[in-house]
Amino acid sequence: MVQELEENYQMASKAYQTLNGVNQRHIEEKTTLQERMKSEAAHWDKEKNKILDLFSSKLDLLHSHQASTLQELQITRLELGKVQDMLKPPEAEEEHQQCPLPETADISQQDDAAEGSIMPETESGAQAQSCADGKPSLEDAQARLESLKENLYKREREITQLLQWNTDSKGDTANQPPCSALLNAVILKGLDVAARHSEYFTTERVKVVGQQLQQLQGELQQVREENKRIIENYNSERIMRKKYYNIVEDMKGRIRVFCRIRPMSRTEMGGGGRPAVDCLDEYSVTVETPRGLKEFQFNKVFGGASSQEEVFQDTSRLIQSAIDGFNVCIFAYGQTGSGKTFTMIGDKDLKNPGIMPRAFRKLFEIIQENTSKFDFKVSAYMLELYNDRLLDLFVRPTEASSRKIEIKKDKKGLVFAQGAEIMGARSAEELFALFEHGCANRHIAATKINLESSRSHLIIGITIESTNLTNGSVSHGKLSLVDLAGSERAAKTGAKDDQLKEANSINKSLSALGDVIFALSTEQAHVPYRNNKLTVVMQDSLGGNAKTLMFVNISPSNCNIEETLTSLAYATRVKAITNNAQKNLESKEIAHLKEIILKLKSGQPTEEDV
Numbered sequence: 001m002v003q004e005l006e007e008n009y010q011m012a013s014k015a016y017q018t019l020n021g022v023n024q025r026h027i028e029e030k031t032t033l034q035e036r037m038k039s040e041a042a043h044w045d046k047e048k049n050k051i052l053d054l055f056s057s058k059l060d061l062l063h064s065h066q067a068s069t070l071q072e073l074q075i076t077r078l079e080l081g082k083v084q085d086m087l088k089p090p091e092a093e094e095e096h097q098q099c100p101l102p103e104t105a106d107i108s109q110q111d112d113a114a115e116g117s118i119m120p121e122t123e124s125g126a127q128a129q130s131c132a133d134g135k136p137s138l139e140d141a142q143a144r145l146e147s148l149k150e151n152l153y154k155r156e157r158e159i160t161q162l163l164q165w166n167t168d169s170k171g172d173t174a175n176q177p178p179c180s181a182l183l184n185a186v187i188l189k190g191l192d193v194a195a196r197h198s199e200y201f202t203t204e205r206v207k208v209v210g211q212q213l214q215q216l217q218g219e220l221q222q223v224r225e226e227n228k229r230i231i232e233n234y235n236s237e238r239i240m241r242k243k244y245y246n247i248v249e250d251m252k253g254r255i256r257v258f259c260r261i262r263p264m265s266r267t268e269m270g271g272g273g274r275p276a277v278d279c280l281d282e283y284s285v286t287v288e289t290p291r292g293l294k295e296f297q298f299n300k301v302f303g304g305a306s307s308q309e310e311v312f313q314d315t316s317r318l319i320q321s322a323i324d325g326f327n328v329c330i331f332a333y334g335q336t337g338s339g340k341t342f343t344m345i346g347d348k349d350l351k352n353p354g355i356m357p358r359a360f361r362k363l364f365e366i367i368q369e370n371t372s373k374f375d376f377k378v379s380a381y382m383l384e385l386y387n388d389r390l391l392d393l394f395v396r397p398t399e400a401s402s403r404k405i406e407i408k409k410d411k412k413g414l415v416f417a418q419g420a421e422i423m424g425a426r427s428a429e430e431l432f433a434l435f436e437h438g439c440a441n442r443h444i445a446a447t448k449i450n451l452e453s454s455r456s457h458l459i460i461g462i463t464i465e466s467t468n469l470t471n472g473s474v475s476h477g478k479l480s481l482v483d484l485a486g487s488e489r490a491a492k493t494g495a496k497d498d499q500l501k502e503a504n505s506i507n508k509s510l511s512a513l514g515d516v517i518f519a520l521s522t523e524q525a526h527v528p529y530r531n532n533k534l535t536v537v538m539q540d541s542l543g544g545n546a547k548t549l550m551f552v553n554i555s556p557s558n559c560n561i562e563e564t565l566t567s568l569a570y571a572t573r574v575k576a577i578t579n580n581a582q583k584n585l586e587s588k589e590i591a592h593l594k595e596i597i598l599k600l601k602s603g604q605p606t607e608e609d610v
């Protein structure tokens, strides 16, 4: 007996030494990796600065181009004015100057003009006649004044349209721009007037004016094309800059934040609401506030027309990370009725499945592709945090209320739910069946804002153990999918009694989450994770070792502006949080030694004993 104990002790000591050696090696590997990461981060910082420099020089160029374009437009406007003056039939001047004669016209024409003989049979003819008679009628003068005023407004509108078109980068190139249309109209008008007043407008004169107009038209076309090119360059550089920024932020371990704007709901449209939120490009969202337009930047912005598939496409690489042994968390945050459940789960009859069902499918697709190289084990737990209580959704509600579930952290800082039912799944279908079973036990109620409002936070934890069949190394990945209950104001949702209690509990937990986010984003020494069960559950996802993706869901309507701004400010803070994602991988030796130690501890015989 003593000898056996001695042998066991020897074996444990040996195991301890081997583990120590492996540990040392890992520390060295970690140091090397840290150094490499540091130098890569420095490299990316340099790259980022280069990109920023390039961008600002391009921006300067764009500004100077825009200034010169504006100048040219001013000149064009003046030129147009001059051209109009030149084309103005002599009668207009006569009215203003009590029948003065064109300076350049010859004497015979002047005589004719004085008699009104070159005036065609227009109202101005009559006016000229009355002018020649020396008895201008008040009505005539007034009518003429009105028509001049109308002409002036028309010109003003044309010029404004012309300027507008030039500043609008999205002008349809296939369509003729208003400036060309305007010039063409001027040319035609000029030719018409010239034809009617052929004595005054000699062919030579018409030719010169025509040439000037054509030259002007060509210059305008050039300015237009250059403007378009500059704006295209500006837009593509803006997008490129943000892409690189995302890569750098990713490398730093920043939490990724995607913003999703849902379409206007029938209730919002019926209540006279109008859209006040817009996506500027795939990274920026703007909100019309009473204090002006506010812009927010995220790693990705999805508009109302984005499909569930598009949203998932940008998310799916995280599923691969979970299989590779990373701790991954995807969660949705937003006002009640903003589309969190639609994004995470899908619509009611799952015609438009969201991230969760798609993630289940993707998970097993990747597993299927790798079965020749790895052995996989998938298991899941499903909880809801309802009225400050953690409930197991895999058991009946009556049983769930008597179960005690505690959130614990393992040595690597990974959160797990002690006391929760953990179910294995061998296919996407099995996992989905488990999920549906859990969903049936959830707390859902109708509020004034959302007919199927989630009254609890939903937390699904999927663990993936994969054993490399070649070298025996084992990795443990975790995929946490969280659909948070919506932040809300009781007055707006019409909550009473039990619903008010639910709403208070939801708001309390979200406020605790806000405190954690604030502490992390401002790098405080103390992070108040323990203030609420929600923050305890999410502690390895925020500021922990997870690769985290947050969806901030928002309504597009002007009636939700306040909530939208709060959510976007919340999400902007989350963007600043850095996680330290690490792969949970053990070599074959460590996994084996751990198994032996466990067996020794429990007094079971080991393979070596046999």
Ligand SMILES: Nc1ncnc2c1ncn2[C@@H]1O[C@H](COP(=O)(O)OP(=O)(O)OP(=O)(O)O)[C@@H](O)[C@H]1O
Binding pocket: 261, 262, 263, 265, 304, 334, 335, 336, 337, 338, 339, 340, 341, 342, 343, 347, 348, 450, 452, 453, 454, 455, 484, 485, 486, 487, 553
């Ligand atoms: N992108 C979208 N496209 C179409 N319909 C959407 C979209 N997002 C949300 N909806 C619809 O809007 C309504 C509210 O969405 P959802 O239930 O997902 O909101 P929620 O944020 O989860 O609300 P709560 O916090 O109250 O649970 C649902 O009818 C949903 O189908």
